[in-house]
Amino acid sequence: EEVESGKQRTGALSRQFEGGSLAVRDVHLSYGPVEVLRGIDLDIPEGSVTCVIGPSGSGKSTLLRALNRLAEIDAGTIALDGTNVQTMKPERLRARVGMVFQHFNLFPDHTARQNIMLALTRIKKLNRSKAREIADAQLADVGLLGRGEQRPANLSGGQQQRVAIARALAMEPEVVLFDEVTSALDPELVKGILTLMEDLGERGMTMVVVTHEMGFARRVADQVVFMDEGRIVEIGDPDTVFDAPKTDRLKRFLAEIL
Ligand code: ADP
Numbered sequence: 001e002e003v004e005s006g007k008q009r010t011g012a013l014s015r016q017f018e019g020g021s022l023a024v025r026d027v028h029l030s031y032g033p034v035e036v037l038r039g040i041d042l043d044i045p046e047g048s049v050t051c052v053i054g055p056s057g058s059g060k061s062t063l064l065r066a067l068n069r070l071a072e073i074d075a076g077t078i079a080l081d082g083t084n085v086q087t088m089k090p091e092r093l094r095a096r097v098g099m100v101f102q103h104f105n106l107f108p109d110h111t112a113r114q115n116i117m118l119a120l121t122r123i124k125k126l127n128r129s130k131a132r133e134i135a136d137a138q139l140a141d142v143g144l145l146g147r148g149e150q151r152p153a154n155l156s157g158g159q160q161q162r163v164a165i166a167r168a169l170a171m172e173p174e175v176v177l178f179d180e181v182t183s184a185l186d187p188e189l190v191k192g193i194l195t196l197m198e199d200l201g202e203r204g205m206t207m208v209v210v211t212h213e214m215g216f217a218r219r220v221a222d223q224v225v226f227m228d229e230g231r232i233v234e235i236g237d238p239d240t241v242f243d244a245p246k247t248d249r250l251k252r253f254l255a256e257i258l
């Protein structure tokens, strides 16, 4: 049966994470004539949890994708630990800034273990036995001990998302980006993933989390970013953003979702 509490992890890798920081300065990004990011300034401190909220189409996913160059920016700068990400090989950047997606993006023809091993052998150039060792330890760390032989189709949505998180963590990233990672899950599986993410945050992982889970954002975030129409409209600690919104746009957004 599915282990749905992060607290039940076997904790094989229950390490404290070493984080990284991101500095986003006046970032612009257009798709054709449409400017989707319209001057983003944001600091992601090492070891912090940043939750990004905002209406559909406001640019949240695009911002996340810009941070690891799945989307290329047109102007401005993004620095990882002080190094402009434009100067880095995208593959290397993505090893340091991992990402977890709404629809898991696992390879269906690979087992859970193989999904995790792939990047370790191809990008980190680890030999197979070392990659396998890390993959199994990482699976145990997300509550999937003994599930390495399973293919995604034989796992629940929650378990598939755990594999995707394990895959990101196996690269020992300095930052992990989460894009609505619970939105495709059955309701009863959401809490387990949120608990796992909360645990990662408590262990010092630097995280940027796009989410509709306002309870999670309020409880876990160090800062909450409200985006609308390609801009950061409000940013602050959760109590300020949720209890004392300054703009009508945020007040309206909160009234609609809470
Ligand atoms: P959110 O994640 O907040 O819902 P997105 O970042 O996905 O917003 O999208 C912001 C805007 O950019 C939307 O209008 C969307 O249609 C557009 N967009 C996103 N990705 C692409 C793309 N690859 N090509 C063209 N337009 C895109």
Ligand code: MG
Binding pocket: 060, 061, 062
């Ligand atoms: Mg999105």
